[in-house]
Amino acid sequence: MKQSITLDRVTKFMGLGFLITLKSLFTGDLDKEGFRNFLRKVVVPIASIFLFIGLWHMGAKSLYNIEAEYKIEKALTEQGQEAADAMKACIASGDVSCQPNTLPSPAQVWESYKSLLRDHQIISADKAAFAEKTAVINAKRIAEGKDPITYTGRPSFVDQILTSLKTVFAGFLLALVIAVPIGVIIGLSKTLRSSVNWLIQIFKPVSPVVWLLLVFMIVKTMTKDSNSDSAFIISFISVGLCSMWATLVNTAMGVASVDKDYINVAKVLKLGPVQKVFKVILPSSLPLIFTGLRITLSVAWMVLIAIELLAQSPGLGSFVWEEFQNGAIDSNSKIIVAMFVIGGIGFLLDRIMLTIQNTVSFNKTSGI
């Protein structure tokens, strides 16, 4: 019993309250109110998912038909009746060479998802085999002080996801390390706040693309002599710079708006400046700081895709772009798979931040 209570609290805490209702359906302790809850929180969302997939399917089908008709029409006007019939037969047979290129249907996307996973398994196996094969040579090379031979095959979809996550975390940490201390400092001083306000207001709305170009200009020169991974450096720095503003503004605001009562208490007790900051000001602005960090992480994840796409750095963004350039028959559905993966990971990241935010907040109102 006790365990289930803590489970309830944890799920509610993470904003995943619907899981509780789902659980009570299986344990069978549903009353009338619970049943209504069940309808609202479980049945309706699931129905809406099916509705979404249904609409998507029909939309994809009609787009497919438009594209197919256009192809047949084109064959008819350019090459005559015979070619048109051949095209019709070809499309009906499902031959890869003449499929209309348009929005993929849910079923196609699901197929692509499975093929991407298969692909990942093949590549992982390949990698493992490669590691086994080169283990002896690499050990020898390391002993001789040479660089080991690394696997240079194409990364799988899962590898791309991991790379993206790595980049987003590096960018997020950079944003945290820059924005929180600066936010605290400018939050403490009214003069400083008004003196840097213009800077924040001007740089905050700058597009990720421009940040990327700026970072590119600087990093390109700075990494000239080193063989470090400059694409990764450029993309994580750009992500950090784009996303740090929310944290900066929120931290400054949180620090500047500490309850006057707390400040009075600190004054009466004559707390020193360090104690005042660490015992009073920082804890009291933590909720706002974390709200900022949560926004920062979601912005970071959103701009990451665009930045990877432009910076040619590996990750989901370049995966999407390569697939688009590739133009293979399943490219479109792979892009849609990537879209769902991006959305899903973004959602998970947000939930993680919400959980942390709720842990550090001293007031009981939970965030949304």
Added chain:
Amino acid sequence: MITNTEHTDIVTENGIAFHEDVMLDLKHLKKVYPTPKGDYVVLEDLNLQIMKEEFVTIIGHSGCGKTTMLSMIAGLNEISGGNISVLGHHIKGPGPDRGVIFQAPSLMPWMTSLQNVMLGVNQVFPHATKAQRTDIAKYYLQKVGLEDAFHKKASDLSQGMQQRVGIARAFAIKPKVLLLDEPFGMLDSLTRGELQDILIEIWNKEKITAVMITHDVDEAIFLADRVVMMTSGPKAKIGDILNIDFERPRTRKAVLEHDDYYKYRKHLIDFLEH
């Protein structure tokens, strides 16, 4: 106006002459708030002496400048004219020699009640060992009846409980003067009574000079040695001072049954209704 004139033992310190028994001395105190329409004088030429081990309550209409005066004594509000001295020393800004119990409990909600009290104790007794400081904090939390809530977060406590921690925090730093700014104003009358009892019980032991603002006539009489009545602002000053001659320690019952009680009460209400 000042009733205690029989003290002749004048001591001079820093060029200021004061009675040895005077703890807190307000001289020609003035507070001016500049407004676009010219200066707004809240307090003018306010003189008040508060003796050692005296409990003074201050009563007056809302907006008459009671809180302004108290926060000036606390050092949280600038003095526009005149001066305030504690034991003959002019005050400069806030400090732990003047403990404050605020109207809102003003606890750090992310700290436990013990940590809240320790925040002050650590500051005032930096040379004591950690165990000694913890003992001091725990002692006062026990005194206010929170022995079971040492490790509860302040945000999880009720308003009344939070104000108890506020009382413990103020006494634990052993101030020379205790300033109370309507500390029970936000509480229901039952809790208020409880907290008055707790406050007076600790005060009877510690005998810290106390200045308390209140709106409650009964509270003013029950707690005080003297009730200071302030005239309505602007340019508020002291209108009248009433000596409350009940013996200490007092019980609420004894006070309520005392013949003089209604005389005192009438005096205060007559003043306030003018």
